[in-house]
Amino acid sequence: MPKPRVDTKNALIVKREEYVNALEAILAGGFCPFCEKHLFKHHRRPLIFKGRYWLVTENSWPYEGARLHFLFIARPHIEATEKISTVMWGELQSLYRKLVKKYQLSGATLVIRSGDTRFTGASVNHLHGHVVVGTARTKKTEPIRALIGFKR
Protein backbone atom coordinates (compact mmCIF):
# COMPACT_ATOMS: atom_id res chain seq x y z
CA MET A 1 0.00 0.00 0.00
CA PRO A 2 1.45 3.41 -0.92
CA LYS A 3 2.30 5.85 1.83
CA PRO A 4 -0.63 8.23 2.51
CA ARG A 5 -0.01 11.72 1.21
CA VAL A 6 -2.27 13.43 3.71
CA ASP A 7 -2.28 13.37 7.51
CA THR A 8 -5.84 13.84 8.74
CA LYS A 9 -4.72 13.64 12.40
CA ASN A 10 -2.97 17.00 12.02
CA ALA A 11 -6.03 18.53 10.35
CA LEU A 12 -8.20 17.28 13.22
CA ILE A 13 -6.08 19.16 15.75
CA VAL A 14 -7.10 22.49 14.28
CA LYS A 15 -10.69 21.26 14.16
CA ARG A 16 -11.77 22.41 10.75
CA GLU A 17 -14.38 19.86 9.88
CA GLU A 18 -14.79 20.83 6.22
CA TYR A 19 -11.05 20.55 5.72
CA VAL A 20 -10.93 17.17 7.43
CA ASN A 21 -13.74 15.95 5.16
CA ALA A 22 -11.87 17.16 2.06
CA LEU A 23 -8.70 15.41 3.23
CA GLU A 24 -10.58 12.20 3.94
CA ALA A 25 -11.94 12.21 0.39
CA ILE A 26 -8.39 12.73 -0.91
CA LEU A 27 -7.11 9.93 1.34
CA ALA A 28 -9.83 7.60 0.02
CA GLY A 29 -8.84 8.58 -3.54
CA GLY A 30 -5.25 7.58 -2.75
CA PHE A 31 -3.64 10.53 -4.55
CA CYS A 32 -1.37 13.36 -3.53
CA PRO A 33 -3.52 16.50 -3.46
CA PHE A 34 -0.58 18.81 -4.25
CA CYS A 35 0.86 16.89 -7.20
CA GLU A 36 -0.02 19.00 -10.20
CA LYS A 37 -2.03 16.34 -12.02
CA HIS A 38 -4.36 16.10 -9.01
CA LEU A 39 -4.27 19.64 -7.59
CA PHE A 40 -7.18 21.07 -9.50
CA LYS A 41 -9.44 18.07 -8.77
CA HIS A 42 -10.21 19.72 -5.45
CA HIS A 43 -8.38 23.06 -5.39
CA ARG A 44 -10.66 25.91 -6.44
CA ARG A 45 -8.45 28.93 -5.87
CA PRO A 46 -6.72 30.79 -8.72
CA LEU A 47 -3.15 30.12 -9.74
CA ILE A 48 -1.21 33.35 -9.15
CA PHE A 49 2.24 32.40 -10.48
CA LYS A 50 3.55 29.32 -12.20
CA GLY A 51 7.30 28.95 -12.06
CA ARG A 52 9.48 26.10 -13.24
CA TYR A 53 9.61 24.67 -9.70
CA TRP A 54 6.74 26.28 -7.78
CA LEU A 55 3.05 27.01 -8.13
CA VAL A 56 1.75 29.98 -6.16
CA THR A 57 -1.92 30.02 -5.30
CA GLU A 58 -4.31 31.06 -2.57
CA ASN A 59 -4.94 28.56 0.20
CA SER A 60 -8.41 26.99 -0.05
CA TRP A 61 -8.34 26.60 3.73
CA PRO A 62 -6.82 29.80 5.13
CA TYR A 63 -5.78 29.90 8.77
CA GLU A 64 -8.41 31.47 10.97
CA GLY A 65 -8.01 35.24 10.96
CA ALA A 66 -5.64 35.42 7.98
CA ARG A 67 -6.39 38.34 5.70
CA LEU A 68 -4.48 36.64 2.90
CA HIS A 69 -3.06 33.13 2.82
CA PHE A 70 -0.96 31.90 -0.10
CA LEU A 71 0.67 28.56 -0.83
CA PHE A 72 3.95 27.91 -2.60
CA ILE A 73 3.56 24.34 -3.82
CA ALA A 74 6.66 22.52 -5.08
CA ARG A 75 6.01 21.28 -8.62
CA PRO A 76 8.01 18.08 -8.17
CA HIS A 77 6.69 15.76 -5.48
CA ILE A 78 9.22 16.27 -2.72
CA GLU A 79 8.57 15.98 0.99
CA ALA A 80 11.48 17.71 2.71
CA THR A 81 13.10 21.13 2.62
CA GLU A 82 16.56 19.59 2.27
CA LYS A 83 15.47 18.28 -1.15
CA ILE A 84 15.09 21.83 -2.50
CA SER A 85 17.89 22.53 -4.97
CA THR A 86 19.72 25.83 -5.11
CA VAL A 87 17.89 26.89 -8.28
CA MET A 88 14.57 25.95 -6.69
CA TRP A 89 15.40 28.14 -3.65
CA GLY A 90 16.26 30.92 -6.04
CA GLU A 91 12.91 30.66 -7.75
CA LEU A 92 11.10 30.60 -4.40
CA GLN A 93 12.87 33.83 -3.50
CA SER A 94 12.01 35.49 -6.78
CA LEU A 95 8.34 34.41 -6.70
CA TYR A 96 8.12 35.53 -3.07
CA ARG A 97 9.36 38.97 -4.08
CA LYS A 98 6.82 39.09 -6.92
CA LEU A 99 4.03 38.16 -4.50
CA VAL A 100 5.08 40.85 -2.00
CA LYS A 101 5.09 43.40 -4.80
CA LYS A 102 1.79 42.30 -6.39
CA TYR A 103 -0.11 42.41 -3.10
CA GLN A 104 1.94 45.29 -1.63
CA LEU A 105 2.59 43.29 1.53
CA SER A 106 4.06 45.29 4.40
CA GLY A 107 4.53 42.16 6.49
CA ALA A 108 3.92 38.43 6.02
CA THR A 109 4.95 35.13 7.56
CA LEU A 110 6.51 32.33 5.51
CA VAL A 111 6.29 28.85 7.03
CA ILE A 112 7.55 25.63 5.43
CA ARG A 113 6.98 22.35 7.26
CA SER A 114 9.34 19.60 6.23
CA GLY A 115 9.49 15.83 6.43
CA ASP A 116 7.61 13.50 8.75
CA THR A 117 4.18 15.03 9.45
CA ARG A 118 4.17 13.53 12.96
CA PHE A 119 6.80 16.15 13.83
CA THR A 120 5.52 19.14 11.87
CA GLY A 121 1.75 19.21 12.03
CA ALA A 122 1.50 19.32 8.23
CA SER A 123 -1.63 17.82 6.76
CA VAL A 124 -0.31 17.36 3.21
CA ASN A 125 2.95 15.50 2.78
CA HIS A 126 4.08 17.33 -0.36
CA LEU A 127 6.40 20.24 0.26
CA HIS A 128 4.62 23.58 0.36
CA GLY A 129 5.19 26.94 1.96
CA HIS A 130 2.51 29.07 3.57
CA VAL A 131 2.54 32.85 3.29
CA VAL A 132 0.18 34.21 5.90
CA VAL A 133 -0.84 37.85 6.06
CA GLY A 134 -2.86 39.28 8.90
CA THR A 135 -3.66 42.83 9.86
CA ALA A 136 -1.45 45.27 11.73
CA ARG A 137 -1.45 44.65 15.51
CA THR A 138 -3.68 46.91 17.56
CA LYS A 139 -5.11 46.70 21.08
CA LYS A 140 -8.06 44.81 19.60
CA THR A 141 -6.23 42.20 17.49
CA GLU A 142 -5.55 38.60 18.46
CA PRO A 143 -2.77 36.32 17.24
CA ILE A 144 -3.24 34.10 14.21
CA ARG A 145 -2.26 30.63 15.38
CA ALA A 146 -0.82 27.78 13.35
CA LEU A 147 0.33 24.28 14.20
CA ILE A 148 4.07 24.03 13.68
CA GLY A 149 4.93 21.01 15.83
CA PHE A 150 4.29 19.31 19.15
CA LYS A 151 5.62 19.60 22.71
CA ARG A 152 5.30 17.47 25.83
Ligand SMILES: [Zn+2]
Ligand atom coordinates in the same frame (compact mmCIF):
# COMPACT_ATOMS: atom_id res chain seq x y z
ZN1 LIG B 1 2.68 15.25 -4.42
